[in-house]
Amino acid sequence: MKPAAFTYHRAHDVADAVALLTDLAAAGEDPKVIAGGQSLMPMMNFRLARPSALVDLGPLRRLPAMTAIRSDGDHLTLGALVTHHAVEKATLPEGFAVLSRAMRWVGHLPIRSRGTVAGSLVHGDATAEWCLLALLLDAVVVAEGPSGRREIPADELFHGFYATAVDLDEVVVEVRFTRPAPHAALCEFARRHGDFAVVDAAVALDLEGTAATGGRIVLGGVAPAPVRVPEAEAVLAAGGAAGDALWGAVADAAAAAVDPPDDATTTAAYRRRLTRTLVADACREASGGLR
């Protein structure tokens, strides 16, 4: 469990990082950005990932924008090097408070203390909490490359199996969440706390008093990438009294809609059953406990 040989490069600002990525690639290298390293380093130690060069964004922590958590009107912007733990400890506007609450599911404290929001999104694990939250709250990933900055909406970000729309020569600068959801929750199930979820569910409800008028349902662990479930969202959009009857209907619709894989660790049927449980749990929690 020692990584294959690589060269190490420290970036001093975003432009420097982009230039390093471009120059290294032009020199025939296979460079990779490293931020918190909480996914990349284990993969390199197992030699499952073997970049020939690492471009370290660590020095960019000096730049205030890279670690800032900014709320401007209906948007919440996280600098690319904001850690999970920083979000967990932040006091966020009501519309984004679900982000703080969801952080308890992300790995363990040491992982949360080093791992970054942008790193998790670019890694694109199908069960990663940030990937679900990006779809739930319409995140926009701002990436800088050789030809300047571009914005990637969350629904174009995930290509499945750890592939994302962020190009190899791009560096994520910030992540902007554009859809406040005061009635939102994320629930997940893993055999041990802190593990990758078997299934996780994020829910944002539109509530008028005690009536549901719509909402969004995002699932992880049921497909190669996190997915929204239109069939379940349709049940919410049809409206109804917030409570267990509606949550059950939403959960049933979600469970019926997904087509999870059988794999070495568990069965499709079990993942579907967990989907039903977790969607209902997340709806109940998002509604503030309405049964």
Add this chain to the structure above:
Amino acid sequence: MTATELPGDGHATEPRAEGPRFDGHRGRWVGASIPRHEDPRLLTGRGRFVDDITLSGMLHAGFVRATVAHAQITGIDLTATRAVEGVVAAYDASDLALGDIVALLDRPAEEFTPTAMPILAKDKIRFVGEPLAIVVARDPYAVEDGIEAAVVEHTALDAIVDEETALRASTTVHDEAPDNVLLDVSMFDTPGVDEAFADADVTVEVTTRSGRQNALPLETRGVVVSWDARDDQLLVQTCTQVPHQVRTLVARCLDVPERTVRVTVPDMGGGFGQKCVVGREEVAVAAVAQRLHRPVKWIEDRREALTAGFLAREQTYRTRAAFDADGHITALDVDVVCDMGAYSCYPFTAGIEPLMASAEMPSVYRVPAYRVRGRALTSNKAPTAPYRGVSRPQYVVAIERVMERAARELGLDPVEVRRRNVITEFPYTGVNAVTYDPGTYRESLDLAEATIRDEGWYELRESTDRHIGIGFCCFSERTGYGSEAFAKRKMTVVPGFDLSEIRMDTTGAVVVTSGTMNHGQSHETTFAQIVADRLGIDTARVKLRQGDTERIAYGWGTFASRSVTIGGSAVALASQRLGELLCRIAAHLLETRPDNVALDGDGGVVQLDDPDRRLTYEDIADVAYLRSHLLPKDVEPALTATASFDVPGDGTFSNATHAVVVEADPGTGAIRILRYACVEDCGVVIHPKVVEGQCRGGIAQGIAGALFEEITYDAHGEPSAASFIDYLVPTATEIPDVSIAHLETPCAFTENGAKGAGEGGTIGAPAAVLNAVNDALRHTGVELDATPIHPRVVLDALEGGL
């Protein structure tokens, strides 16, 4: 015996041996939870573990390992490996020409098939992870580059991955064992088994299975070997529970005199049995260090530890039991099959698990008739070693499931069925020809049940629609196996005795040796307590030496909960003899009769008829070393004494009852432990907090086996778990608080009245948890008999049954 919560500091017990006594100071140390001697260094980062050792010019080693489970090797090409920058040398089996590891039993061919474990695979690959070649390089990174560059050619064979494929024997793991059976022993078939089943009012049948586990010491295996030209000796610094057995085997495999091998053991981060066998890697590293005359280090990484380290526990029990209408068991008939993997471990052999199960299966119950067949299968999986509890967690699951099933059939409370069968009169000689010394089998059961009842768990279970279940497990555990008990297993290497030597220096400070091997059990503290009480000195004046084959003539290390029972007794006897020597010299110096002096309990010898006349140990040591002309004529200089101890007969049995309350989550099938109560009896407790630590850690490992950990293999013999992502070792989040109540039945034939405390937690937890889960599922008609329990299975039961 008394039932108490944890005795606190100053808890006094009766010293048990005859010898020097000092009224008013008895048991000042034994029974007290004093601060651990190990803690100052371990808690401030000043411990020294194998991986902390760095020697000048040291090289690093790693192993080219098999990537397929079963194959004929047609070629190993290390040319590219040797060309990798930083690689110093690379060797395969033919380069090193080492002797094989062979573990034997003194049993006929129809019962036991000896097989050889080569240090590096020679012509055949038998499991994924098997070492094929050793690579030595300047740093661990170059080692892995070198490993990657090796080319192994092979012809794949079908993999033997379970009982069915092993017994079908379409292919064989070892040519010597054409049926893939390494051991097949029918240890007991006592009169009346068939008659009892014919006359039974109720017959129950249970097939229980347990998953393959890794004992998982947090410190993986590792070794640093260096060549000392001046001493003409290899220094092997390694984390082992059995330093002398490592020395014996290294010398044998390298074909050198044992004198030229010294094994020392620094601090250790756990062993749990995995390190009480000798690994191939240690021997290979010794061989290359000898050849290169350079220090070489190998530290097992976690992937190796999970896939190529010794595993344990994959067993199936097909158990039939006959009961009369009153719930008394009348016969037990068991077929035990253990999947021991690719090789027989040294020195215990592949027979370790089935022989343990066969010998002890009747457990704490009065079983009148008993038949058992135990088999060890060989398969294309990583080999096995003893793991904390050795088969006892599994056979206890089998017999405890039998009790639960019988209770259901008879309409009786399962605790009541146990109560009607449990041994209550001691010594009790069982149908298995084992004599059980006194214990608190019934009392621990009663107290555990009362605890759960008094706290209201039964009422909650009845009054709620939550899926709450209560489970018990009553068991005993043979600890302190002496040579007589091990000889019954027909091992050709028979552990049992232990040696101790004690020296007092001119300042009255004491160094004591033990052939046991601390690997986390706090021996430095507990053995010091024993010595301090025997000699009447502060524990701060006692230093324990272990883990050096130059310092200790021979020892059997630490396993099978033997340290305090056997090693602790030897240390006590040596201390007592030193006390006698001190008295003898003092009487001479005080010019009085030897029977007119005694240790005063405060670091001196006092004249009994004139207490003002007293000599300190420093006074006596001054004479013993520096003015030896003043010694009695028949006393040799120096203050030293030695002792050996061996437990007679069948050893001593600790016992416990575990009670567990669980809740099954109807949405996920997850099992949450709401309450865990342990009532244990390990005789005289030397250090309550240490015993509690052993209990809690053991219970955590038992819960791991019940609910989480398993290494499975696919049809090709590929292991499922290569990291902690897949091997579900539970964390503090998953392990509940455990309450521990102590009962105390002093052992009559160990020096301190202590029984072993190392394994009980692990033994009791799987059955208690499984029984509790089944109780939570009682309305579903489903009974689970396999561990670990997957939440999916629980959910299926709940949904199917509701």
